[in-house]
Amino acid sequence: MEIFDYVIIGAGSAGCPLAARLSESGRHSVLVLEAGPRDSNPWIHVPLGFGKTFSNQSVNWCFSTEPSPGLNGRAVFSPCGKVLGGSSSINGLVYSRGQREDFDSWRQEGNTGWAYDDVLPFFRKSEDQQHGASAFHGADGPLGIDDVNDCHPLSEAFIESAMAAGIARNRDFNGASQEGVGAFQVTARAGRRVSSAIAFLREAERRRNVCVRTKAEVEQLTIENGRVTGVTYARRGASTTVQARRTVVLSAGALNSPAILQRSGIGRREWLQEAGIEMRHELRGVGANLQDHLQARLAIRSRRHTTLNNQVRHPVHLLRMGLQYALFRQGPLASAGGQTGGFVRSRAGLDRPDIMYFVMPFSSADLRKGLDRFPGFTIASCLLRPASRGTVRVRSRNPKEAPLIEPHYLEAESDRSTMLAGLRLARRIAAMDPLRQEIACEERPGPSAGTDEELLGYIRDTASSVYHPVGTCRMGSGPDAVVDARLRLRGLSGLVVADASIMPTIVSSPTNAASIMIGERAAAFLLEEA
Missing domain, CATH: 3.50.50.60 (FAD/NAD(P)-binding domain)
Structure with missing residues (x-):
């Protein structure tokens, strides 16, 4: 043996x-x-x-x-x-x-x-941070941590609109404070x-x-x-x-x-x-x-025809994407799905964020079946700290x-109310310029879902795991x-x-x-x- x-x-x-x-x-x-x-x-x-x-x-x-x-x-x-x-x-x-x-x-x-001050050295030990070492980051580890490559204009517009809605910008979610909106960092380097x-x-x-x-x-x-x-x-x-x-x-x-x-x-x-x-x-x-983290998604039809939904269906765009990546490790294929987003409080009185947003330059009712056939993007609202427990x-x-x-999922009433609040705040951000100017309409759940009962019904019918x-x-x-x-x-x-x-x-x-x-x-x- x-x-x-x-x-x-x-x-x-x-x-x-x-x-x-x-x-x-x-x-x-x-x-x-x-x-x-x-x-x-x-x-x-x-x-x-x-x-x-x-x-x-x-x-x-x-x-x-x-x-x-x-x-x-x-x-x-x-x-x-x-x-x-x-x-x-x-x-x-x-x-x-x-x-x-x-x-x-x-x-x-x-x-x-296992307190934060105990585990921070072990986060830093792993990291090879693009921006170098600091009190919060390591640069001598094997794990490449870089800024998102090729950020889509719609993802940038979300940040500006969230700031217009009163949410502060955060340029480092892993720094002194997590709260705010901004671009994510990713486990990628040189397009890989x-x-x-x-x-x-x-x-x-x-x-x-x-x-x-x-x-x-x-x-x-x-x-x-x-x-x-x-x-x-x-x-x-x-x-x-x-x-x-x-x-x-x-x-x-x-x-x-x-x-x-x-x-x-x-x-x-x-x-x-x-x-x-x-x-x-x-x-x-x-x-x-x-x-687990549960998410509800706003699927939004864009005025732009440069979302990933369009690019993967157009032979010329698809070829360009492939060549950009093969030759230069650049373009949409070199970028992450969730490019920007943030961590926000769903209501006043909370001591820290309880909602996480991901903004993705594509939309899909089910990724296993492919992307939507309209030019679309997604604002996903995720419940950060569920009270529900499973087995x-x-x-x-x-x-x-x-x-x-x-x-x-959603067994606890607090989970249901937080999911509702997160979806409503996402709508409020989408109604702010400059993102508002990019939107043709909200496809899912759509303007007909306005009451808490209607929105909760949409969440129950469509919410999915964030796979955590x-x-x-x-x-x-x-x-x-x-x-x-x-x-x-x-x-x-x-x-x-x-x-x-x-x-x-x-x-x-x-x-x-x-x-x-x-x-x-x-x-x-x-x-x-x-």
């Missing part, structure tokens, strides 16, 4: 920095198991190429939730990276950490070492995506003490005498068991990490019984506390059977906590969980940056113990 010091399950946003940091001294052997293939699909590396990987089952788990009562019984598509780099290889590239208060609240819940695999794993793979195995789907953890000692995985039609001399690190994400624990007999007794799995260690919080649980021991995901599931292996000290503040599984030794699943509460931003930080933090804990 093969033995490694560390076995890392998942080569995603957190798993890649873990592999890099644990192996860089040369003293520790590291095995990385990734269920998906290598990141050789060319669309992964094109910033706007996420539209091509959005529902591509060769690099994407393509999960779907159970029908959600809060969304009129609709199931919601939930993409999740299944490739080297994980979701950092298929996401929208926006690099935003969250608010100081997010991390301070983790510390206030008893998680020592910088995934977690590109930033961290490429160099680590060259080391003799690192082994990366793709298309290796974990079946279960090996548990002996109160300790997780190894991993059994399926690859090329055969099951293989490997041992971890020091630690197994579970970094499979907020949907797959609880599923792997449950398939191994770790979790809530009644859920395991329903799935026909023998309980090895009861831990009721496994798969609970699911949180993830396995249906059986079969790793090829997708988990049962019940997010309970977290919280299902919650860090904490209470009875439903899954890991402690050093990310060790409660009640069993030998296992650390390090990915977005450990977040007690969701960060007020996209989750990729925080997931990378969690990987950095976990590596530091493990190296201290070693």
